[in-house]
Amino acid sequence: MTAAANHNLTRRLGRAGIRDVAAAAGVSITTVSDALNGKGRLPDATRLHVREVAERLGYRPSAAARTLRTGRSGLIGLTVTTYGDEPFTFTEFAYFAEIVRAATSAALDRGYALVILPGSSQHCVQDVWSNVALDGTVVIDPAEHDPVVTELHRQGVPVVSDGNPGSTPVRAWVDNDHEAAVLKIMEHLTEAGARRIGLLTGTSTDTYTRLSTNAYLAWCESVGQDPVYETYRAHDACASAGAADRLLSRPDRPDAVYGLFDPNGTDLLSAARRYGLRVPDDLLLVCCSESDAYTATDPPVTTLSLRPRQIGTTAVQLLIDAIEGEDTGAPLQQIVPTELIVRASSQRRPARSTVSPPRAPGRG
Template sequence: MPGPGPTIADIARAAEVSTATVSHALGGTGRVGESTRRRVREVAAALGYSARRGPRTRTLGLAVTTYAGSAWNYVEIAYFSRLLTAATAAAHARGYALTVLPADRGAEPLWHTLAVDGMLLLDSPAGDPVLRALRARGLPVVFDGRPPDPRPGDVWVDNDHEATTREVLDHLAASGARRIALHSAYGREHYTQAVTSAHARWCAERGTAPMVVPFDPEDGAGHAFDAVFATPGGERPDAVYCVYDPGGRQVLAAAARHGLRIPRDLRLVCASEDPSYAAGEPAVSTVTLRPEVIGESAVDSLVALLESPQGAPPGQRTVPAALAVRTSSLAVRTSARRGSV
């Protein structure tokens, strides 16, 4: 049987620093100089240190912690499903197993004992108890989405949500929209906050008040839109950008109920990886956040932290999103508005 592996005390002796310095350097806490932090991590890697105080398991963990503690099945969401498939393939290709944790384990002591070498955290919110437990153990962590309070050594993979939001809003404006609502304001993760803030800035630059319709995953009929769709004249939105995957279907249901034709009366773009949007009538314009690329990049970064003396350089790896324009957001010809084909 293998021995227990090196401890923090072993690393401290080898690096000629205190055990407190080792804990801060590995956990990204405290005031540790960058050269000292790098030397401690190099010594730890050379000794084969794992924060679980044992031999490497060659296992990576993955958790979605946006709503940790709630029993929701994130695998049903196309974004997470596609990212998980890509991350699993990437981990296997590099000789690691990937353990995917259910969402309702956030409050359990599991995170203090989970036998993994490092973790991928998706949509980690402010005050994330899972992240707090992992940092206390000194486990390497790579984030999908910017962490709420990034530390100097943190690594994350994300899109440029400011640029993507502006691209969508500019596209809708160019197709004739003048009052663009955002279907958002549900999650506490960086993605929601970044898109909502970008929408507000875009509206302010044009002298219009931002309109945000609250998203509810249980609102399949889109009743959140009843009040704004019933508003007469120019106050009614003539376009909607949905931040979450189910939002597009909710808008379609609400528009049908209110007799709004898409795209003639209402233009629509939805951030989604669901291929059914392209096959519908009308075909819905979507934004892909490219979860396969994000998943593979996150695994690459985590493996680099585990295996390379230098590790992955800190900061963001940016994966460009892509807008697929379809019928739902196209400009309507003047002749079509008058009722002719």
């Protein structure tokens, strides 16, 4: 096969190499490398000619070559360690799906690719992580003293977390002000007529769950209300329905509930119907969710948005800045504001003098 024919075949297959570019441009391999990398003392005309030939042939530098040249692979990881035992369960939730989409776009805008990785010691995680040359990793909702973050830090891999990491070593973190968000919800429900506010929360130690639950307990103490809450494994969808039922069947049943996770909103609506409670007349509801499904429930449910798109974008930008810049030694911090989207489930209602006791499900 002639050199011209070989170049034509290479162009059709999209597999042009640096030798092909050099042959087609009539220059040396070193000249091609210098022209494409902005190095050497080349005439502008030569540099432009080489780049035009490379573009025409569809040449792209190999990942291995870039790694050798820059010391970076161009790959960044993203993992959710809270769901380690079921490593990709998180993709079923709108919040995490939005973060992944935004993080992927932000990485591509900076010339990096995003790799989704599992976050526990199971499922051959060690083999998976060891086979991917990462420049850095975003860890979503790390637990206290998160072992994955600790190990990445030990290996010198930069980590940015979605969630205040406390003493866990990260280069930077982005989070919401969860205490302020919970107080906003408590105030909203109180103004709508609630006198005993309950909480559905999780058993995990991730920052979101821990800070939100503590903020609720602190609010209860500040207003003199006994806490009324139920816990469950947040990534177990079946457990959410059971927790909602337990909460609404308590002798001290709340007349308003804030659910920290999906599908708390729909599960609370179902439980309310079973106990003959009208929403919002007998029970006010707020749920933290990014799902549009709550615009179409009966009634539409008020939701708290944590702005996951902004969080995903910010986390990736902070990580790439850490990869490409100098380490200052102190973690950078960015707070993303939340948004309370008020719908019919928590609209203001006339004050009532008593809270009706719960009744058994199925009774008219």
